[in-house]
Amino acid sequence: MLAEITITPLHWIVFILCVLIFLALDLGVFHRRAHIVRFKEALAWTAVWFTVAMLFAGGLAYWKSRDDAVTFVTGYLLELSLSMDNVFVIALIFAYFKVPSEHQHRVLFWGIIGALVMRGVLIGVGAALVMRFHWVLYIFGAFLLFTGIKMFFAGDGGVEPENNFVLKMARKFFPVSPDFEGQKFFTTLNGRRALTPLALVLLMVETTDLVFALDSIPAIFGVTQKPFIVFTSNVFAILGLRSLYFVLANAIDYFRFLKYGLALVLIFIGGKMLAEKWIHVPTRASLAIVAGIIVLSILLSVLITKRKKA
Numbered sequence: 001m002l003a004e005i006t007i008t009p010l011h012w013i014v015f016i017l018c019v020l021i022f023l024a025l026d027l028g029v030f031h032r033r034a035h036i037v038r039f040k041e042a043l044a045w046t047a048v049w050f051t052v053a054m055l056f057a058g059g060l061a062y063w064k065s066r067d068d069a070v071t072f073v074t075g076y077l078l079e080l081s082l083s084m085d086n087v088f089v090i091a092l093i094f095a096y097f098k099v100p101s102e103h104q105h106r107v108l109f110w111g112i113i114g115a116l117v118m119r120g121v122l123i124g125v126g127a128a129l130v131m132r133f134h135w136v137l138y139i140f141g142a143f144l145l146f147t148g149i150k151m152f153f154a155g156d157g158g159v160e161p162e163n164n165f166v167l168k169m170a171r172k173f174f175p176v177s178p179d180f181e182g183q184k185f186f187t188t189l190n191g192r193r194a195l196t197p198l199a200l201v202l203l204m205v206e207t208t209d210l211v212f213a214l215d216s217i218p219a220i221f222g223v224t225q226k227p228f229i230v231f232t233s234n235v236f237a238i239l240g241l242r243s244l245y246f247v248l249a250n251a252i253d254y255f256r257f258l259k260y261g262l263a264l265v266l267i268f269i270g271g272k273m274l275a276e277k278w279i280h281v282p283t284r285a286s287l288a289i290v291a292g293i294i295v296l297s298i299l300l301s302v303l304i305t306k307r308k309k310a
Contacts, residue, residue: 005063012228015235023109023113026109037101038246041246042246046244048243049236049240050240053076053240057069057072067283068229072232073287074224075220075224078233078265082215082266083240085212087241087244089208090245091249093204096161097204103180104245107201110185111205111206111209115206115213118210123231123234127230130225137225140273141222141269141276143218144215148264148266148270161204164204164207175190175194175195176194176200177194177195177197185199219269221273254306257297257298260297265290268290269290272286
């Protein structure tokens with residue numbers, strides 16, 4: 001292994017440029033025409049993004065350290081797991097608005113662009129706070145512990161667009177066309193600039209991701225306080241979210257216990273942050289615990305669902 005490199009602004013710039021190139025190829029080449037994303041295509045893209053993330057982890061192990069690579073994988077797995085709950089909410093949003101299957105990818109694409117910007121800002125603010133006020137981690141830990149307990153005992157809620165503040169503001173300032181206009185987010189209605197229903201769906205997806213980010217960003221700081229690893233693990237998890245949606249959206253019934261697994265993960269990370277001063281949990285142990293909880297909750301969900309259907 002080479003001598004460990006120091007992360008500089010150049011590394012941040014190169015990484016962000018690579019992400020922008022990937023996104024441009026995605027929308028401009030691979031998904032230029034609207035089409036229904038089938039299970040096999042989605043599974044292939046999920047494998048591609050996972051492979052790229054693991055190659056990035058391998059690069060960290062080679063140029064940085066194995067500990068950084070393990071930390072990245074732990075953060076990536078944590079963010080990807082928390083994103084799975086987001087996937088099911090997005091599925092409910094698409095069903096509520098009756099979004100045509102061929103237009104769902106476009107909404108997810110622009111939703112992810114917004115998510116990258118929002119999470120980048122939240123990570124920057126969080127990193128600055130943690131660097132200046134270390135006790136902020138205890139606030140994050142208490143918040144995650146509370147959120148995890150609340151999620152564990154909460155029922156399965158639906159989506160309520162009529163109570164969404166952003167949608168209320170959008171409807172107040174813009175007229176909304178009654179029908180979809182293909183992949184367009186804007187149209188003309190009675191001579192005025194108007195939103196299409198697809199634009200409302202995008203706004204709802206964005207606000208939903210913001211809510212989930214308020215859980216996931218504090219959670220990743222429970223794994224590491226290194227901004228570069230926090231940011232890159234979040235980015236790779238978000239990039240894989242679109243394909244993961246098309247893999248999981250039609251199998252929601254098989255993940256009925258995943259919510260409890262995610263709640264336990266939040267409780268574990270929150271407790272770990274609160275007990276940091278007295279109990280140190282190694283990163284590799286955290287990775288094993290998080291992975292074990294998620295895998296066990298998925299296996300339990302699949303086995304019980306199959307048994308009930310049988």
